[in-house]
Amino acid sequence: MFRNGLLALNYLKNNWLWLAISTYLILGSYLLSVTYSTPYLGIKLKEENGQWLIIEPYYKEWANKQKISAGDIILEIDGNNINELNIIKYDPVIRVAKELKFLNHEDGQLIHLQIAPLDIPEQFLYIFFLPACYFLLSLIVSLYLYKKQKNSSLINLLTLFILTVSLAYVSIGASGMLDSVGTVVNRSSMILCLVLLIHFLRNYFLFLNLKWLFINNIKIIYILPLSIVSSFSIFSIIHPFTNTLFSIFTLWLFFILLLIIFGILGIGYSKYKTPQLKIFLLSIISPFLPFLFLFAIPQIIFHKYILSADICSLFLLLIPYSFIFTQLTERIFDMEYYITRFRHYFNFSFAFTVWLLIGLYWITDLAISRMTEIFFFSFLSLIALFYFKEKIDYHKRKILFSTKGDYIHRMYTTIDSIGRVVKIEDLLERFVQEVSLHLEIHHVYVLTYDFHTHAVTSTSKSKEYTQNQMDEVLLEKLCLGDIKKTEHFYIAFIHQDVNYKRILVVDHNKSIYLKDEELLWLELLLLYLNNFIENTKMVEDLLEQLKHMKEADNNQLPWLNKLLWLRFEEEKYQLAQELHDTILQEQLHIAREMDVVIHAKKKTNIQMKLSKVHDHMIASLNDLRGYCENLKPPLLDTLGLNAALEKLIQKVHKRAEFVLIYTIDRLYLEDERLNLMIYRLFQELLNNALKHSHANIVEIHLLEAKEGFEVNYFDDGIGCKMDEIILADSMGIRGMQERVRAFNGKFSIHTNIGDGMSIRIKVNEREQTKSDGYNTYHRWPTPSKQLS
Known part of the structure; x- marks a missing residue:
């Protein structure tokens, strides 16, 4: 019963918008129906000699068509004598009316006017x-x-x-x-x-x-x-x-x-x-x-x-x-992109609209007010035209920009093809094949110049170059991605390091002309190729270091030592920052309070002030105890994993706004380090649930397996995109993956916007063969829900 009440409260809290929307729809529909049902006139009146005269009608154009003018005498409103309407006496305005009877002050004609809602545009x-x-x-x-x-x-x-x-x-x-x-x-x-x-x-x-x-x-x-x-x-x-x-x-x-x-x-x-x-x-x-x-x-x-x-x-x-x-x-859309694009539309539309109005003013004799309406209509229409033209051009780009296919799709396929190669020589060879295939040019090759030997090699076996020919190419001052056309060929800078300089050569033989779209495609591809070469070099260097690792005096690599040292320093800095912003500030506040008590001239209320300082000290000590427990849970060594997890879950219960369902099996593990790893996993999963999930129900289960254990987590929160998890530099998810991978475990996660999140972790303690870990992103069956 209590859990049902919590679920109902959480449901109302998370669905507040529907209450607001319902109120909005009811009130808005009523107000619009009232507005539509009765015409609004806004005719101002004044009393003179017991008669009510029109001063000024609000809608002048409509009033002129109905022969309503200042000085006319109002006799009846909706069949009621105007003198019998008390509201007119303290608010002399005809606000709404479907029927008017008035006396024209010029010819004395009695006019009976019927008014419909659509009569006043x-x-x-x-x-x-x-x-x-x-x-x-x-x-x-x-x-x-x-x-x-x-x-x-x-x-x-x-x-x-x-x-x-x-x-x-x-x-x-x-x-x-x-x-x-x-x-x-x-x-x-x-x-x-x-x-x-x-x-x-x-x-x-x-x-x-x-x-x-x-x-x-x-x-x-x-x-x-x-x-x-x-x-x-x-x-x-x-x-x-x-x-x-x-x-x-x-x-x-x-x-x-x-x-x-x-x-x-x-x-x-x-x-x-x-x-x-x-x-x-x-x-x-x-x-x-x-x-x-x-x-x-x-x-x-x-x-x-x-x-x-x-x-x-x-x-x-x-x-x-x-x-x-x-x-x-940058949360829902790229604002800077839309503003820049709107500015582009604005400049063209404004200039052409001004030119159009100058022409209309010169040719015709339009009034200023009419010109203003034409300006706004033309200006907004042109902005809309540019926007929709861009959308249509994008969908029709195959016809507009290329007779050989979609260059964007070709870029993706080319990058995917060359990105699968792991050696620089193979990378350059695959790159040449892709460029030759897509540009339909046979004479495409990469020249590599060795700065030490001054030798020139080519990916083409049928081409030989003299030193003078190469000087002309190598002395070209090309920036990354630049493509220049010479008398006989296109040349482009690819990559340069301390040993080699690589240049792309495309022979055109004065008969082949590359279009702008093809040059843009090639330029973008060169930028990607440069990054691929740099990454491939880094991978080759790391593999070479690992290969000779056993020959070194120290069993660890310098870069690995540096990485570990930086991680330790980062952890110490975060801890120092937390202590500085919380515990240290509290201690300084307590010291100031004590200083005030010590130097107080009046000794009254000393007991109450000391009691307040004592309360602050107790609160500070509780915070410090919490930090110590997070760094090293005391119950983990004294009473074991189950007691430590129970206390952690009790803390979460006090802070959580969701219903927490959990199961903790008793485990018998030989490696005591696994107990700390499990505790840290629970800690990270529950902290993520508190901070980010916005869930109604959270489930977490520690289950005994045949040769190890499983941790199953599920929530019905807002979730997120899988691509964001893969690309994001999140210490939470990444930290859990690293912990599981360190013990040769399997880590699986599934999430999507609005679908919540489910995580399954499985560790086999008996497995002795060290693997690279397991990290997949697919749907894992939702764990069975067991009430605590």
Whole structure:
């Protein structure tokens, strides 16, 4: 029963997003349906001699088509006499209406107007269509982030921030219509998104190891603003005359929180000079610039804006997505690559769009506002065209770039072919064969010049060279990968060391011309070949040292001694760093506290101060004991392996948020070193589970085998890609593999994104033949789950 409760809590904790998504979908769907069902008009009124006159309609173009103008007298709204609507008295605006009856002030004509939601295109576009698109985009991005970056506090806050900004934007229409739910959601989400941003910045400061510059108790920032705004919103629904007052209050609170965010980023950047904070600051300021320069300043100076406030406000919605670029660099995608490629598209598109607009202005007589629309449409269309053209060109590259096949595929096959050779002579011969085959040129060879004997050898048996011919080739100043064309052949530098210089020669006989794609393929291949030669030389040198190892006075190689010494020094440095940052700092703090007690003038409360110092000393001693146990588990020598593992698992139980299922068989091992090895394996596996797995269930089993033992591990956590384990320089996985390999054991691991991780280790103590170890990467059967 208790385990079921733990599983339920862990399930809710790890599936918090689905609760947020459900709330988001319910509220968003309701708000969009409210916005679509009733047209928003926004017609301002004023009372004069008991009549309500129109001051200014919000949608002027639609109003002109319906013969609505300033000075017209409103008589009825949705069949109700306007004087009977109390809301108009303290909020003189016709916000929503499906039916209007008004008196034209010019000709005295009585007009009865029916209004449908789609009658006002601007209202449909800016209040319904664009918010609906942003609503779906935010949902897709949130699900994508959740899938790619599970259980990351920064990503979780960023996801909630995106959803909250989206709700604030979607609720504008319903809030403007004075819908109760829309009003509460709009005001609350406006404040909540900034509170989430402050929380995000706090965690980001900690992530960058910077001191946080604001309130540490983040709960206060959530409780105070949100409780006040929510209470005021509900109060304004009950008492509508307070609606305007509380709207102004919400805007002021929004402005104050925004200033706090600017202050945190500005002060943080000026104090720490961290580029990440500069990027954050620019990502918040930049979306405000279009509103400032395209609407506010032109409206103030020229009384005519370039872009309307509705369009300029759309740039503010880029703020959440700018944080994705700043936060997820190199995690989900290569941001630098996309920015560089976008800059490339931007330059071409901007230049051509300006040229197009100059031509249109010269040929036609278009208004400035119309030219602006054409500019944005053409500019964005060209960027999209370049992007899709690049995608299509990549898929059609066989037709566009080569009549002989796909050069990328040929590169892979060539590298795979020459990479299988283990001797330099065979490597050069295989390289010549591949180049001759793919370029369809028979006269391809490698010249090797010996600096000591000044002899020239070639991979071609039919070609002989004089010294003068070779001087011309060898004196060419070629950099690595460069290819130059001479009168009779192409030459390229391959490799050079203290003994030899190697050059590729391709005879073209004035009749063969290599295309740019072929030269690029050859250039990349030369770079790989140079690395292959260097690696092959290193392997040959190591094999030569091992071959003559027994002849040396010392049984160990110099490079091996150096490697071991460096590993020992690295371990000592890490231990010293840990002790310096923890135990030493605690001891210094205790010493300062004791110094304060010794030199205190007032002798009151001495007992309480000494008690506090005593508690600090006990905590420091417990930390020191923990370090000693990690370095050399005391129970391992006194009570044996089973007792030491039981204590280790008890420690993990106290810290773990997952359900731990384990089995420990009693082993009878002749080699006592295996006990320490098993303990270290358990220690590393459980530490990885605590730090990285984010699992609900973790299983670890120590099982007795016929001539040894097995360790089976399984978790249902987030897992990772097998390629990342193979390529990563992870001391954890690599350390376990080295320990198992040292005892001629077998180590198998399987993992994938979202599939958890399973590891099986098998050691045969009776095996006397020393092997190179076993290290495969394939699926091992999941161990049977036994409850502890």
